Amino acid sequence: MTAMPVVSARRRRSDLVARGLLATAAIVALIPLVLVLFYLVKKGAGALSGTFFSSDPTGAFLGNQGGVKSAILGTIELVALATAIAVPLGVGVALYLTEYGRDKPFAKVVRYFVDVMTGVPSIVFGLFIYITLVLTGVSGTGFAGWKGSVALALLMLPVVTRASEVVLLLVPESLREAALALGAPRWRVVARVVLPTALPGIVTGTLLAVARAAGETAPLLFTSAIVNGTNFNLNERTNSLPIQIFNDITQPNNQLVERAWGAALTLVLMILLLTLVARLVSRRSRLT
């Protein structure tokens, strides 16, 4: 048996140091998570109750202030619609960039501007929709839930696109070539080979975008507004959790402030639940 090359002390040391540093990085990343979660539970758990989830905010300052039912349902509606808009568009553009565009100048331009769009503040998207959709009174109303969804979709789109593209690029060329060699048309290769292989990554990107969109206030302030009461007509003003939190947390009334923290905790738990479910559903073996 040939002897294994001896690992010098110096190399072993740097290996250990590296391991230590990386583990530290992971711990550092976890610290704010634990602290914030702890703080959130401390401030918001007290507000959670049956009525909290089952009654609408009454808008009252004194007396019975109600719960946040309309906000919860509103968030689900608005984010679901935004996801339905952003994900097909985003994955579609990512597919274009990886399958057809590659290094062509047009694709480079698209990729560049999509990157730039990730840096636009959410409030600017809200303003843009305000100027183009709300002020002009499209579909007969000023503020409307679906307009808020469009603003959120604009926010999600670059994230979904870029994350999907990164993952789609990692699908090995050999896999594609094998499928093509078997005589499958391009669209079949995409639908049956490329997308399913990249699915976990696409789900990751989508979840990140959804988490972001669910917690954003600024785009909704100018587009969907607030309403105290459950409202399913997305063509009218719709309440949502971030707006509810934003409104309540600045009030000089401790019960309203507590309700706001309860709503924040609820939002985080909802996203947690969604992430869990999505991960379970899309679990596939990794490429290696």
Next chain:
Amino acid sequence: MEARSLELRGGRSLLERSPLSGIGDKILRWVLTALAAGILALIAFFFIRLYVEAKPAFDRFGIFGFTFDNNWDVSRQIFGALPLVVGTLITSAVALLIGVPVAVGTALYVTEFAPRPIRAVLSFTIELLAAFPSVVLGLWGVYVLIPKLKPAEQWFSDTFSFLPFVGGPVAGPNYFIGGLLLAIMLIPIVTAISREVISTVPAEHKEAALALGATRWEMIKMAVLPYSRAGITGAAMLGLGRAIGETIAVTLVIGNAPQIGKQLFDQGYTLAAVIANEFGEAASDPVHRAALIAAGLVLFVLTLAVNAIARLLVNRGVHGRRATKEAAPA
């Protein structure tokens, strides 16, 4: 293999595709290209519309005057955005410097070193950070970070005052806390995507390095990092985007002073924060409103510039190393 077995009735080969299947491909190509073009058109429309709304401000101050004048005085109707631009750059730089190494380190740890059972739990937990609404993180920053970190910041400022941009009295809300919050916000994004990227490094590359006698860390340096470099950069871009554009959390912890702070722990202002703070009341004043939209536009252009520079830097590194066909292009 006999040619006969590949023939169908009518002399067609089994391997020949029916004419119809070509249509599927054409449709797919057409639809996807239209989508990409549509996105570009949307962005162009976005840019133009905002420019039209911002024009009154540019007319009054000139494009360079608006961007580079160091004087944002609302009551006197003077709008020079330099302190905002500087604030945006400083907080984003701090966020990247803190956030990206932590995020990539975490991703590496989770994929390479963490014991199998806790791998999924750990990565899931980190992504949970993304679930916090920005207003919640901002408020946590106000009520917890600012008071708790102040003594440490003061100590740092006093001990390291020989460094440039350090030293002097520490303001409660300041650039550093803004940058720190942004780092916390970009960590989940960069970690999650880096993790995806790193986990797709082909096993053969890693095994080859290990077979040559490399230690674990050396294997990472030789096999994992070069392969994932472009993907990690993509992740960092997304993180940067988040940092530059974050509005509410930063507004709550940066102090909102329209000045260029002299040191890291001074108060400042960012382009996104000024829009959040002032848009409500400015809506009825045409010049002020135009100035705020112009600030949004400046932010847009800033992101354009930063992205272009980052691309240049990465491409220079990647081109030299592309060896295998399976390496991901930038």
Next chain:
Amino acid sequence: MKSRQWLAMAAASVLAIGVAACGSSNNDNAGSTGGGGGKSSGTADGAGSTFAAPIYQQWGSTLKGDGATINYQPVGSGAGIAQLTAGTVAFAGSDPPMKPEEISAAKKKGDPVHIPVAFGAITVSYNLSGVKSGLKLDGATIADIFLGKVKKWNDPEIAKLNPGTSLPSSNITVIHRSDESGTTKGFTDFLQSYSSEWKSKVGSDKTVKWPTGTGAKGNDGVAAAIKQTAGSIGYVEQAYALQNNFTTADVKNQSGKFVAPSLESTTAAGEGVKVPSNLQFTIINSPNPAAYPIASQTFLIVYKDDCKAGVLKKADAPALGTFLNYAVGQGQSVLGQLQYAKLPSAIQTKAQDAVKGLQCNGSPLGGSA
């Protein structure tokens, strides 16, 4: 894999159906199907002042029982006026009266009418251990503090006004607003009438270039900053000072008296102020000897004929009418509990007359009193 996909889709559709079913049973909350009959039915949307938001939301929830749905978005006085001018709301809430430019912009749709509804005190709150509430300060001293000229608590300027109090030698940390606000306008209005240096250097507006101090967003942000910083001083609305148990200063008014912020001294600020016929007035630095000088008014602004201006549908007119009648009538009795001062009777009568004069497409606005 495929079965898992079907499972996911099934779960999603069940969730969607559940949510929709859950919602449809509560449909009577939305829209103009009023429960209390036609007298108050409808939906009126408003936006504006954050200062007055608790009031309008409280009133709105009370009136819901009568069938009126009032939606109010606290986005700031300026935004409220902008939305009224743009036609996306039926009424605006604003602390300062409209500026001439805002009025001429609004005139394109109709005549804007100001209806005063409440007053509130802007307290000067401080966090100074050992010093109780009631530190005496006057306009010039406060201006000097906010200018950064007076840096320590035991400065002779402050000590002169408070001979019996022992003041610590710690530094003063000034806390001010970073966002635009009618509260800032009221506060700076007060400062500039007592300090010519403030007037020339800084001026008065919804947001100004503060010479010194830390900026925080919103009343709640300033309150949090004051709470966390020992030796700090800042200006916050009465409700926030009470919520946080702040110690507040007694401020010298025009007649030379040092007055503490309270509901009575705030209402007194409204008495004795000359009120023009268009009801566009401010009560800052009121001449009344019993007045707290840093008190602010807040208005509801509508068009004289909201329907003709296109901001209100005829079916929703009763809701708005009820809301406005309630605002200047029965609603005043709730203000005290919310820590706002009610209108003095002379102004209340003028406000009620203004509401009576409102119309919808030529006929009276309607709604129950």
